Amino acid sequence: MNIVALLLLTLLQFISGIGVLALFRLSLRNGLKIPLALLLGVAVSSLVPFLLQLLYVPLTAFSVFSALILTALLLNLHMGRTAEQWKRMFHHIHFTMKLYELPFILLMAAIVLISVWRCYYLPPTPRDLTSGPEVLAAYAVREHTMINSVFSVDLLSTNNPYKPAFITSLQIIYKYAGFPFGQLWLSVIFVSFTLLLYQLLCQSLHRLLAGVLLLCFLAIPEMYAYTFMALFDYSNAVFFFLSVYSLTLYFAEQSRSYLYFAAWLMGIATYIRPETLVLAFFFIPLLVYRQWGRQRLGQLAQDAAVFGNTGCVVICGCRSWL
């Protein structure tokens, strides 16, 4: 396995993620910040080949990785804010583990390892992937464009090539990084989300109970299978969860940064699966209900518009792909 390439790419995504957190002025503790930055980095990098394609830039290894580096730099351009994020991160590095956490951690590490191995080793199987994003990505690497010879094939039996460019873009990046089957981006999402979930559970529960709940979550057969079966569902669920969690933080803290962050995350979830927009609108009554009395009507409408319309903007953007 090309470990060095994977580590460098993950580091690049992490730097981008820290940049996004700094842009939203979010101050989180390390346990949350590190996995969240990785997740945000994957989301940001999934937009890069797509944007290059929209700008008619040929998708070569050089152009893709240059654009990824440039994105990481641009997101960290506001030195004052990002420097603070990095400083806080390095000042508070401490790792504690209780003895009773060990059996959970070992078992979960084994479960995670199997998932990562299967992502790396096995070629993509689901028809939704091989007749859509995967075949597009495979030929994009050969022909340096997402609008490639796949569209000259009889596509009567499938609409999968017209699905969002999220997976296609990530597959292109990971194929260029030396992984012929791509897919390892899903492992980055899975590992980061598992870490994040454990940290969130530990915030309000005993670590033993957090371990039990997380193991129960991993033992959901469909959910676990989606961690090595590259499809839209798992990533969509992760970003949808993050958005809703951020929205709850907005209700608790009344800091608008969390609302903007929630809206941005919902936009990412909508980019992965456009029907998420419907779910986003389901949260607007909750937003109005929770903020009623705390804000003026105009401000309330503005909040609802911010939360709902980010998805709309994403959908409009993705329509240009079609």
Next chain:
Amino acid sequence: MQTTVSNRRGGLLLLLTGVLAIALIIIVNRSWFSRIAGYWRAFPSQAAQPDLEARKVSRYGNAYILSRSIALSLERAGKKETALVLVPPTSYFKAKGLNYHVPEPAVFYYYTSLKTVRPDTKDTANINYVVSVENKDIAIRKVKDKQQLSKILAEYRKYRITL
């Protein structure tokens, strides 16, 4: 001193509780866990087989092997680039005694870089090769004329087309 001892005892008690909880979760989710154990057992043999082609063969099975063999025979004849191959549906192969799950054109293209069509295609004008089964073996024929193609299409359309 007393606090340290009770802390240690508490820690051990929690460790025991944790191990019991894990055992309980495994028992409740036995079928899930046995599948994970199966994946774990497959690891050494998979690690010993790093060849990409072998990984594809073991994952995709006959669908990949037979599709590749169709593409390979056209490649050897130097016709792969210009060929548009009509492939009958899976039910046709089943009726002829062959276990071949025919991939849809996009997946066929992913496996082999060969352009194919199903019998329900609208693009019949450009079909220049046809796959059939002769003596329980896959044969690839060049299309002679439109009449022959219409006859073959009519025959293939009698079989149910599935994904």
